[in-house]
Amino acid sequence: MSATTPLYYDEPELYEFKAIILELREHPGTRGCEVVLDRSAFYPEGGGQPADRGDIAGLPVTQVSKDNGVILHRVSSPCEELPDSFVVGAEVACTVDEAWRRDYKQQHTGQHIISAALLEVADAATVSVHQGAEYLTVEVESEAISEAQLEAVERRANEVIEADLPVKTVWVTDADIESYPLRRKPKVSGSIRLVMVGAFDCVACGGVHVSRSAEVRLVHCIGVERIRGRVRSIWKTGDRALADYRLKCGLVRELVDTFSAPAPDLAAKIRAKLDEHNEVARRMGLLERRLAEESAVRLLSTRAKPHAGAGQDGAADIGANDSKAGVLTAVFENESKGFLRQVGERLAAESGIAACLVNRKDDSVEWCIAVSPDREFEFNAFRPELLRIVDGKGGGKSPVWQGGGSEADCAEALFGAFSKHMG
Numbered sequence: 143m144s145a146t147t148p149l150y151y152d153e154p155e156l157y158e159f160k161a162i163i164l165e166l167r168e169h170p171g172t173r174g175c176e177v178v179l180d181r182s183a184f185y186p187e188g189g190g191q192p193a194d195r196g197d198i199a200g201l202p203v204t205q206v207s208k209d210n211g212v213i214l215h216r217v218s219s220p221c222e223e224l225p226d227s228f229v230v231g232a233e234v235a236c237t238v239d240e241a242w243r244r245d246y247k248q249q250h251t252g253q254h255i256i257s258a259a260l261l262e263v264a265d266a267a268t269v270s271v272h273q274g275a276e277y278l279t280v281e282v283e284s285e286a287i288s289e290a291q292l293e294a295v296e297r298r299a300n301e302v303i304e305a306d307l308p309v310k311t312v313w314v315t316d317a318d319i320e321s322y323p324l325r326r327k328p329k330v331s332g333s334i335r336l337v338m339v340g341a342f343d344c345v346a347c348g349g350v351h352v353s354r355s356a357e358v359r360l361v362h363c364i365g366v367e368r369i370r371g372r373v374r375s376i377w378k379t380g381d382r383a384l385a386d387y388r389l390k391c392g393l394v395r396e397l398v399d400t401f402s403a404p405a406p407d408l409a410a411k412i413r414a415k416l417d418e419h420n421e422v423a424r425r426m427g428l429l430e431r432r433l434a435e436e437s438a439v440r441l442l443s444t445r446a447k448p449h450a451g452a453g454q455d456g457a458a459d460i461g462a463n464d465s466k467a468g469v470l471t472a473v474f475e476n477e478s479k480g481f482l483r484q485v486g487e488r489l490a491a492e493s494g495i496a497a498c499l500v501n502r503k504d505d506s507v508e509w510c511i512a513v514s515p516d517r518e519f520e521f522n523a524f525r526p527e528l529l530r531i532v533d534g535k536g537g538g539k540s541p542v543w544q545g546g547g548s549e550a551d552c553a554e555a556l557f558g559a560f561s562k563h564m565g
């Protein structure tokens with residue numbers, strides 16, 4: 143198999159080209175077919191840079207890799223399902239996704255500049271990089287980098303971008319390499335490709351780059367993390383940095399409106415609001431517990447007075463004490479989730495109690511059954527009837543069972559069925 147002639151080094155701005163199909167290979171891992179061309183402007187994955195995207199004769203290219211000088215273009219269709227135009231010897235029109243390439247050229251060249259600035263400003267040598275779909279990460283040998291140092295690194299990198307330095311590549315041999323101010327030792331030998339950003343940075347690299355530093359536009363560090371005892375900095379680079387800036391400006395504008403505070407005061411204002419909210423939630427919890435306790439006590443007091451009046455005080459419609467079955471019932475309106483359980487648990491703590499509680503919502507209902515452990519009750523025997531009446535679900539274990547349903551007006555039927563079951 144003859145090697146593919148790569149076009150991306152000599153013509154980095156070439157996005158449309160024609161090529162001859164030399165071979166079609168079934169990819170062993172996926173069902174996709176790998177197309178071998180005589181020449182290609184598709185950059186294959188490598189050197190920390192993702193592969194190009196685009197299409198061959200209209201079929202999307204999902205991955206590009208290199209195997210012994212042969213560039214493999216993976217398409218989503220299996221070989222046997224390819225269109226008729228895909229035959230060995232045929233000429234096909236190919237398109238490289240320009241926006242995708244532009245983004246990764248910015249990421250990649252931006253990374254060279256950031257790594258050089260990290261070394262110059264913070265004496266931090268790069269050990270690994272990753273170009274992700276969202277951001278770029280640069281991991282350095284240092285155990286720590288101060289906030290001030292990172293700011294200086296970012297400033298230096300953006301100065302280099304603004305200076306609009308030419309980005310040049312040269313091929314050199316091992317013998318010549320000594321005369322170049324390399325940022326780090328190359329990992330390969332023989333014929334080596336060097337990439338230089340003006341006189342600022344020189345490093346061995348096989349990737350594709352912008353042709354002038356100003357094309358990187360902007361780099362901004364959005365965070366750092368410690369990993370394996372080293373510092374990994376996270377960057378927004380190029381158009382991504384500007385899009386990120388736009389997004390965050392929009393967010394800040396929205397927060398300024400919502401909290402009626404100028405941007406510099408937002409963090410303090412939001413923290414104060416959260417503290418306030420937590421205090422209100424704490425007070426609400428206390429009041430709800432108190433209300434549940436009072437509701438339970440009131441309900442218990444009806445035991446001594448059979449057929450006590452219903453719903454005379456407050457939101458709770460308490461009463462309907464069926465003395466024969468010894469069943470307590472109550473209807474609440476729009477109480478919070480958990481309230482019924484608190485009432486139920488309080489009731490079941492007394493002896494001889496069987497209670498059925500309902501919390502009515504606008505178009506649904508929550509139910510709770512509480513039976514003291516000293517009373518006989520088989521929940522599973524009552525369950526089918528209960529769920530049919532409330533048109534819902536639920537369960538639990540002694541002494542409290544709980545659930546919900548869509549039958550908002552089920553209280554009377556439910557109480558009747560429960561009393562009958564207990565009687």
Ligand SMILES: [Zn+2]
Nearest residue numbers: 250337347349
């Ligand atoms: Zn590079």
